[in-house]
């Protein structure tokens with residue numbers, strides 16, 4: 001049945017070459033843990049992507065209940081966690097996942113570093129990787145404010161103090177990021193917009209570039 | 224083991240196991256999120272609390288619009304809702320009707336049509352209802368106006384939620 005649906009579509013719009021081009025590529029022996037167990041270090045990039053997908057999915061679902069408003073934010077998080085079925089699990093996925101992404105990304109970076117994979121011709125992808133690193137750190141930072149509890153509030157106070165310590169433009173920058181003179185309603189909506197729209201958009205764009213370059217250049221050779 | 228003479232080839236075996244395990248892991252990941260999303264349809268409806276409408280002595284034989292305020296638990300907030308209830312006395316019986324038109328949900332008015340001063344009238348598609356809520360044949364609504372359960376305690380009328388008639 002499935003095969004026939006597939007054939008019907010393929011007959012008309014020839015989709016086989018599309019997925020072949022994406023999925024059909026060689027996995028060299030030196031990156032295959034089946035051959036050398038130590039090659040599992042090559043999995044960390046994929047694991048980073050996997051956790052990013054989990055973050056995006058669980059985040060989208062959290063947004064069904066979460067409101068970025070100082071009066072209701074904390075109550076909505078408490079409600080979705082304690083009243084909604086599986087709320088604890090979905091929030092838990094996002095909460096712990098946020099740390100797992102950073103750990104995976106760090107391990108991936110270490111693998112790239114110690115296999116020397118950042119060297120010519122892959123310098124540009126290292127730069128893109130560093131941008132991804134910053135975007136993910138910023139996601140963690142902006143997301144941290146959203147539950148609007150004490151920890152969130154005081155962590156953001158520290159963030160803003162750090163921003164304010166930038167020479168010359170520090171104070172202006174602080175007002176820009178906080179959306180005003182205090183950490184309040186406008187800070188929360190700003191962080192929400194950045195966390196949920198701007199950064200995920202940037203992240204997906206960068207990841208696409210990252211993957212396209214990997215397909216063009218192939219995985220780096222054995223040590 | 225040779226690749227030949229097996230009912231299930233190595234490739235097929237791997238495909239099945241990987242799809243099985245992958246499907247299981249995928250489901251374990253997606254199931255909590257889907258259950259989370261559909262929670263509102265699985266939560267029990269709020270029980271029909273009775274809310275104070277007005278004093279029994281306010282009612283006449285002629286339907287009058289009374290405003291009904293009641294509280295609704297809406298996720299993390301408690302909302303105060305305000306509905307309009309058309310109530311009158313039919314002999315000793317209290318009749319309390321919802322003004323939501325049973326055609327497409329506009330709001331009806333008693334005596335809203337000059338030509339039918341004893342009926343409820345809906346301005347959207349000229350739907351009409353008799354005083355007891357029965358829909359007038361030949362107008363768009365297909366069922367009577369919904370009616371509130373009522374209860375009288377110490378001369379005060381309490382109403383629940385509107386229910387379909389018949």
Ligand code: HEM
Pocket residue numbers: 052055056057058059060062063066077091094095097098101136139140141142143144145146147195196200
């Ligand atoms: C790599 C990507 C992401 C990271 C690292 C990340 C990180 C975080 C962190 C650390 C929190 C605070 C959680 C807590 O303290 O419990 C948070 C909250 C939140 N995030 Fe994300 N996030 C990511 C992507 C997304 C996306 C794509 C969306 C939506 C489309 C999203 C929506 C939310 C929402 C609504 C909250 C508030 C609810 C809550 O605190 O439980 N996140 N995020």
Ligand code: FES
Pocket residue numbers: 324325326327328329345346347348349350363364
């Ligand atoms: S909505 Fe009342 S007649 Fe159509």
